[in-house]
Amino acid sequence: MSGLSHTDEHGRVKMVDVGAKSETARTAVAAGEIRMSRATLDAIRAGANEKGEVLATARIAGINAAKRTSELIPLCHNIPLSSVGVELELDDSLPGVRATSTASATARTGVEMEALVCVTVALLTIYDMTKAMGKEMVISDVRLLRKSGGKSGDWERAAD
DSSP states (O other), rough: TTTTBBOOOTBBBBOOOTTOOEEEEEEEEEEEEEOOOOHHHHHHHTOTTTOHHHHHHHHHHHHHHHTTTHHHHHTOOOOOOOEEEEEEEEEEETTEEEEEEOOOOOOOEEOOOHHHHHHHHHHEEEEHHGGOSSSSEEEEEEEEEEEEOOOTTTOOOOOO
16 A cells, blocks of 8 residues: 555554654644525624524634544544634625634644644534524535645645
8 A cells, every 4th residue: 555654564554653753843724614594694793693602612612623633533643732723704705604724833743634623623613503593504615725844844725
């Protein structure tokens, strides 16, 4: 199984050994969106949700999820995050919410998974908190936008 870092020479799953790698400053930015009815978006904007403040709850959920990524994704290393944030933007053109997360650490491996988990759980939390208003919502376009640090260096997604 050549080329796969999470398998051994016999094709068995393994965790990558990063012990010999140098610690470097690493940052990753991920994004995604949730589309919903205009009425649901308006309810979020007005703070008219029976479960509480949707965006604040989604931010906290995303940050907590990033901190627990290694518990959720089986072969991820536990990374000492120095910073995690998630920005949520109400977007009438969707209609819905656009989410962008940033994760940073000084570590031996990257923080891409932490950024992706953060944005995904934030969007799932928005769904959970507003599903009583309509279950037609769609979470989409979860993707890594850019990352920096580490042996492979910087990377940025080409413009869509």
